[in-house]
Amino acid sequence: MTKTSTPKPTAPLISKRQLFKSWLIWENFPQTCYNYERMMGQAIAHVFVPVSKNFYPHDPAKKKAMMQREIEFFNVHVEFGSVIIGMIIAMEEQKAKGKEIPGEFITSLKTSMMGPLSGVGDTIYQGVLIPILLAICIDMTLKGTIWGSIVYFIAMLAFSFLFSYFNFMFGYKAGAEAVMDFLEKGILNTILKGAEVMGCMVMGGLISSYVKITVPLKIVTSTQTFHIQKQFLDVIMPNILPFGFTLLALFLLKRGWSSLKVIGMMIVVGVIGGLFGILGA
Secondary structure, eight states, rough: OOOOOOOOTTTTOOOOHHHHHHHHHHHHHHTTTTTTTTBHHHHHHHHTHHHHHHHHHTHHHHHHHHHHHHHBOOOOOHHHHHHHHHHHHHHHHHHHTTTTHHHHHHHHHHHHHHHHHHHHHHIIIIIIIIIHHHHHHHHHHHHHTHHHHHHHHHHHHHHHHHHHHHHHHHHHHHHHHHHHHHHTHHHHHHHHHHHHHHHOOOOOOHHHHHHHOOOOOOEEEOEEEHHHHHIIIIOTTHHHHHHHHHHHHHHHTTTTHHHHHHHHHHHHHHHHHHHSOBBBB
């Protein structure tokens, strides 16, 4: 009598190839059928296509319920939010193995993590990483080489794909417990606060480097010439005009001005100031 081998209950239901394919779908098609009703919900359903057939191969009703659960409203920063995708795949896998994991718990956990990871991702990407990389690459381009744009493209692509992949796999391997522990200890809040400070420093450096406004007016007397820019404004605070003009734009945006109105205001002020010799670059 021969013994038949039965799969271990802890054996994974999906292969590494299927898991990799799910991540690839998430990274490349996160806004598939993007809409205001579900945001990225349909993209999540797309992510589950390679793995869902292994979860409930003989139970179409449970498979349908899982896909309906995952297609609900979802919106997050793509690279930082990939940890959530890995995590919910792991949880759905455990649920398919028979563990008592309520579907509402998966949905609630997924929804509760959207905000923190979106905040961290947007702050680090848009407030720190992109401005720093742009500043470096724009300087390279201004020196007369095309390598600035090439370096930016390759660096952003490499960072996004690598970070998203390892984040996705961390979520799958660590599961919900490790991620929630990470949130409860306040580590994400610390990272967010540090990124905000660093982002402000970077934006301040970019303002002083790329926003150029001067006052070329001079007061000429019989004995001397007084330069308003050099002998007055620069003495009070170097780059005070670019700083003040940036704060004005921010103030107008917070007051409800659209970006087009602010840009139009900048054009009008620049043209009038240049024509009358009040402002210069």
